[in-house]
Amino acid sequence: MTLPPIQFIRRVRVSGGMTALLLGRFLAVFAAGLFDITLLWLAIDTADNIETVALVLGLRLLPFIIFGLFGGWLGDNLDRRAIIIVAYVVRVAIIAIGMAALFYGASAIAVLGVTGFLLTAIRSITSPTIRAIIPQLCSAPHLHRAVSTFETLDYAATIIAPVVGGLALAAFPPLVILAIIAALFLGAAIISLALPRRPDTRRTRAPLINDYGSLLVFMLRRRAAFVVCMALNTLAIVAVSGAELLMIPMHTDNMFPDDPALLGAILSLMALSGMLGALTTGLMRSWPQQTTLYTAWVVYGLSLASFALLERQATILLAAVALGYSGAIVDTLLMVMMQRAVSGRHRAKLLGLMSIVFNFGDVTSLWMTALVASAFGYPAVFLLAAAITLFIAGSGLWLTRQEVARASP
Template sequence: MSTGSGADSAPAPPATDPTPVKQTMFSSLRVRNYRLFAIGQVVSNTGTWMQRIAQDWLVLSLTGSASAVGITIALQFLPMLLFGLYGGVLADRLPKRRLLLATQAAMGATGVALAVLTLSGQVQVWHVYLTAFLLGLVTVVDNPARQTFVAEMVGPDQLRNAVSLNSANFQSARLVGPAVAGVLITAVGSGYAFLFNGLSFLAPIAGLLLMRPAEFHRIDRAPRGKGQLREGLRYVAGKPELIWPIVLVGFIGTFGFNFPIWLAAFVDDVFHADAGTYGLLNTLMAAGSLAGALLAARRGSSRLRMLVGAAILFGFLEVVTAFAPTFWIFALMMVPIGMFGLTVNVTANSSVQLATDPLMRGRVMSLFMMVFTGGTPFGAPLVGWVTDTYGPRIGFAAGGAVAMLAAAAVGLMLARAGGLRLSVGWHHGHPQVRFVPRAELAPAA
């Protein structure tokens, strides 16, 4: 079994403090390498959110079609569906810091290229399609490498906390990015948002270069060999605690997370507003997501029943919000939707990583991300068509209903795999719904 060599792989975990760090909301930030990583990511994530808002609004401006926005999103995530598992194999084999230096530079280049096209007045919708597809190709490798690199920086004791803070980092940027993008688009156009995104990748590149490789935790790297894709799939298929959470995030990612389509359509067709309102809705959702991420960082465990419950509530809230009678009710509902959506994402991510052998983590997480984002090439055009044909309210409600039903079905499958059954009864005068061992009698009324 190869353990790798070179500047990115240390012979042993850092010996500066053998005592496990106490778990607090921000405990993983005490690790210098992770702190550098987090600072770089919050800058680049802000740029990423600016580009997402500007890209969606630019496509809508060029075409006037929610379906075209869906096609753009589909093209960005299509490479993950086609090649996602290969990215996981590379993440398991290669030094992750070097890999991330290459992918972050390439992602910055796509932002600069789109900025040049837009600022020169030459941009056409196919340029946006092509840029989205190229960005998706780079993400195939970047995503599993970035997800699994966290374990090398913080070690197993702080992994759950660091995964939650990664999401909090992303959502903090989401608070700022859409608002700034809305102002920039209104004032000077989309091009400067793309330019900021391209330049923002200098921050994570600098953070990676400033890290101390000797302080990385030792993670064995998978040797080169045949059949590693099939090995990863067999590994996941044999573990219900992996396969069912991945199935659930697949349904939710495909049908429940198409917010660029729905929010753009609501702003344009229902509320007749502008890019600033689109940015506001994204910012409110980010506020809820940030709260969900920080609460997840504070929790000490990631239970599968929490995953299923949060997913059911997430889908239910989407259905209710779809028929909100006024703009401000609709806008305020973005907060709990963001909170429960993020809880689903963080709980699934951390529970899958912690249940996976480190040698398999790159392939398992690439499958996780492939299913979560790879369904978008199918879901986004379909949701876009439903939204265009039947209206934003029906499109939004349909996505939420699929997410809610999928969560209920997965909950029943996990209960069956764990030898549990649903028990409905009364406890101290209150109705109670819970899963109990099959041999346990239901509580008496």
């Protein structure tokens, strides 16, 4: 069937806008990954002690908590296309200033630490906007697939960047790598010019506090079930994040000290299976979202427990595949649910708010994990995290069943 010309143009425009968003995002995440590996290498190479390295890398986590609310408000009150383009250009300028400082002899560790903080600040401000614009570029029935593709490309860039960065560091000086990073951000800005313009039909902009107050009132009155779901998922993140980020590397090194390549294999398999999980989620449009979400948490919890109970490398690698696959399903479904929970006027604010909540959960989890590991040992961390996760997932499945029963005639 032939489409009317106007509908055809609109479809092409939406498709082109989504393609521009995905390509620009891929280049930006790839550039950020190259910077991360460069920062890590130079920090280790030039720092006098491990505390300095930790400080430099830790500075890059603060902006997500500091600027998340402002970034969400910005994405709902200004033109999202303009925010994305300007953010990429500002990153080019930040890299250029850092290159100039290095060229004139400034301390590499200081320059890259400040540059990393500024780059992450821009990323934390614009991250809600980049995700909030997705529903503008695709129809509602295709939101699942669009979000899954978005997450899959993030996984792909995260996998490729450290490999390319390691090869580049061996072949080129840091200034050349920084120039490549700047060129990638500039390419992302140019590609993002293809994002469709949208007329500003929004209401008068409200102050940040009033805007978030309206969002919270709406969520508590109209989306109470969603708030409960996000609370349960936040508790699950607090339970498992430290075990995944901290304990898997340490426990693997403790069990197989003569096989350092095993940790690399585990992390690679988790990332690759994460790509597959994100792609699979795109096919789950007709599946019950919350039931699928909590079922994925069950698989995640069992996989995490396996790291404490299994001793053979082959079975541990299988557990890593299940962990990465189920974790990606959780991440992608959470993103889809947040996109659909509110209208466009509140979407970026909700994403910014949840970014703060989830990042705070990660930090809390790392601290609690260290305490449990010091008191009871590494295996206890995995078993406790798995038990809490399974309890939360079971509670979520029960609440979902009750909600469905109440909604049934």
